[in-house]
Amino acid sequence: MDLGLKDKVVLVTAGSQGIGLATAQGYHREGARVAICARNADKLAAAAATMPGCLALQADVTDADQIEAMTREVAARLGPVDVLVVNAGGPPPGLFADLDDAAWLAATNLTLMSAVRMTRAVLPAMRERRWGRIVVISSVGVKQPVPNLTLSNSVRMAVLGWAKTLAQQVAADNVLVNTVCPGFTRTARIEQILGPATGDGPSPAEAAMAAQIPLGRIAEAEEIAGLAVFLGSEVASYMTGTAIAVDGGSARGYA
16 A cells, blocks of 8 residues: 655654654655654664664754754755654653652653644644644553553643644644554563563563453554554545554553
8 A cells, every 4th residue: 555655754753762763664664754863872873774864863852942953954954844753752650649840840841842842843834735744652541541650641641632632723734633552562661661572482571461451462663653654644634633542452441
């Protein structure tokens, strides 16, 4: 199937590893002109090396000035952004009683304000050209709270509300806004928590978690990326304001 992404300019934030990298690689395979950003220069260079022609820019999405400079450079070197994939590392775990104002403000800046600022930087050109896609990488925590992820569960719900509201406001300009809600996925962060898989199979902690998922395993990053690429494509031309779980059936709610 031709997704209509050839030569589209795609910007993936936090694109040096995990779901961000898998998503960027998916767009690259479709012939898009891909730009990625991340904070770590070495990881960024290694990621870019897997995608010939990829534009890799070092930037921290919690810094408004760096976002502005980075998006200007993408536009100057590749052209206006057609598809923005909003992605950032998740807030740290913690119980409500252990979280102070600084933790809440940092989580808001990382998860909500990065999405707001990135979108503000690219949206006017999308509306002017009457074509754009904003794909938000979120969490299944917006469908069903994840134990101990107080900050993530809370702030990601704010992002979901923002994305749904924005979708209504820009649909007439053919700018579509959708949210991908991954379940537990094999990334560096998850492996730090659960332990890495071995030649004999998953770690005991991962096996215990997988037993609670109807599909019996956690996801690979590429399985999340598939939906993120589809939602940025021409094929998803009548989808906006959605929040779709990619979680192996782990969320127990109806929606």
